[in-house]
Amino acid sequence: MQYRSWIGRQPRITFTHDFHELLRGDLVPGCRVVLRYDPLRIVLPDDGYIFGDPARPVTAHVAFHRGEREDASIVLASPAGMLRHPDIDVTGSGSVLRGEIDVPSDAEELCVWFTYNSPRTGLHLDDDGGRKFRFRFASVDLMILSAAVVPSSALSERDNAARPSGNWFALEVSTRPEIDRIGARLSLVNHPEFAKTELDLAAAGRGEEGWLLWTLRPVEVPEDAIVRYKLYYWIDGTRYKDDNSGDYYLAPLPPPEKVPPPPRELFEAAKRWA
Numbered sequence: 001m002q003y004r005s006w007i008g009r010q011p012r013i014t015f016t017h018d019f020h021e022l023l024r025g026d027l028v029p030g031c032r033v034v035l036r037y038d039p040l041r042i043v044l045p046d047d048g049y050i051f052g053d054p055a056r057p058v059t060a061h062v063a064f065h066r067g068e069r070e071d072a073s074i075v076l077a078s079p080a081g082m083l084r085h086p087d088i089d090v091t092g093s094g095s096v097l098r099g100e101i102d103v104p105s106d107a108e109e110l111c112v113w114f115t116y117n118s119p120r121t122g123l124h125l126d127d128d129g130g131r132k133f134r135f136r137f138a139s140v141d142l143m144i145l146s147a148a149v150v151p152s153s154a155l156s157e158r159d160n161a162a163r164p165s166g167n168w169f170a171l172e173v174s175t176r177p178e179i180d181r182i183g184a185r186l187s188l189v190n191h192p193e194f195a196k197t198e199l200d201l202a203a204a205g206r207g208e209e210g211w212l213l214w215t216l217r218p219v220e221v222p223e224d225a226i227v228r229y230k231l232y233y234w235i236d237g238t239r240y241k242d243d244n245s246g247d248y249y250l251a252p253l254p255p256p257e258k259v260p261p262p263p264r265e266l267f268e269a270a271k272r273w274a
Contacts, residue, residue, distance in 0.1 A: 003253065004139060006245040012036060013112070013135065014092035015126075021133050022092060024245045028137045030105040035060050035112065036096040037076050040088070042116045042126045049118075051086040051095060052078025058097055058116045063132075064107035066236065074099040109240075110135040138242035142175040142182070142233065145213075147251040149225050155218055168218035169227045169251065173201060174211045179233050182214050186229035189250070191222055198232075227251045 011025030012034035019041065027033060039058050043049045049056055057075045064071050076097035086095035103110060111134050113127035127133070148154075149169050175182060182201045188194040201214035221227065228250055230243035 004244060005247040007139060010034065014096065015041060015114070015133070016090060016092040017041060017088070018090040020092075022246060023135055023241075023243075026139055026245075027103070027110065027135055028140055029103055029107045032100055032102050033110065035074070035076065035099050035101065036092060037098075037114060038092065038094075038096050039116070042114055042124050044118070044121060044124075047118050047120055051083040052080070052097065053082055056116070056118070058114060060099055060101070061113050061115065062101055063111040064104055064109065066108050066111075066238070072101055074101050107137075109137075109238075134238055134240065136233075136235070136240035138231075138240070140176075141179065141240075142173055142231065142242065143211075144231075144249065145172040145174050147171045147227070147229075147249065149221055149223075149227060149252055166220055167223045167225065169216075169221050169225065170218045171201070171216035171229075171251075172204075173214045173231070174207050175214060175233065177210050177212055178235055179212065180236070181234040183232045184216055184229050185232065186219070186227050188221065189226040189228050191225060194221070194225075 006025045009025045010033075011023065011027040011031055013027075014022045014024070014036040015038060016022065017038040017040045025033075037058060037060065039049065039051065042058060054075075054077070060074050060076055061070050062072045062074075063069055076099045078095070079098055080095070083095055088094055111132045113125065113132050115126075116124045118124060147170070149167055151167055155168060155170060169186070171184060173182060183198055184201065185196060185198040187196045197219065199216060199219070201216045204213040204215045207213050228248050230241065230248050233240055233242070
């Protein structure tokens with residue numbers, strides 16, 4: 001199975017100035033999630049807004065079930081107070097508003113949208129064009145059973161019969177039964193001429209405890225290919241993403257890092273120092 005980054009760590013979602021939504025950490029039912037939000041997404045440039053002004057709040061609205069009914073809201077605040085000269089960074093590394101909210105244990109998803117009521121221009125809404133920002137619980141929704149670059153002889157008998165000799169990227173994933181579609185977007189780290197490709201996986205029966213099995217039709221790649229990929233999956237027509245907390249997945253996996261032992265001279269110096 002593939003390694004997941006950030007397992008067990010508190011999740012945080014950053015909504016950046018350049019309109020990306022970056023999930024880091026392990027988002028699961030029953031956790032407490034941090035929302036980080038750049039108000040330049042929602043405040044007009046000539047609004048007169050001062051970063052973190054509590055008299056002009058930005059509010060996060062949250063739903064935990066797929067009916068989109070609001071279950072909770074929280075006013076986001078500036079950890080550093082009001083700033084006339086905030087650190088503007090489009091990637092989310094600068095000044096942001098922040099809030100935390102508990103995800104109940106029976107949550108079906110985390111659905112988020114934002115409002116800002118300007119005294120000059122009225123109510124503003126940041127909700128992904130009406131779709132809302134939706135996040136699922138990838139670490140409990142799916143497992144990557146295998147992902148590898150293999151010669152054609154290592155493919156299944158059915159796939160091998162349809163493939164000439166060469167090297168292929170093969171992928172197998174197991175998901176919860178309610179997932180009705182899954183796809184992979186992949187590129188090659190060491191072959192930029194290989195165009196990014198998005199492909200659906202095919203249903204391949206059921207595994208343990210009724211989980212669904214999915215396989216990717218093998219993709220021909222160079223022998224030395226390092227495949228970088230992320231997954232998308234759908235439940236009742238809503239698409240969710242698993243990009244391994246922004247680290248993506250790699251196949252083949254890099255070898256474990258081996259740190260050489262310190263030289264004997266360093267040991268001797270440490271003894272003398274003690």
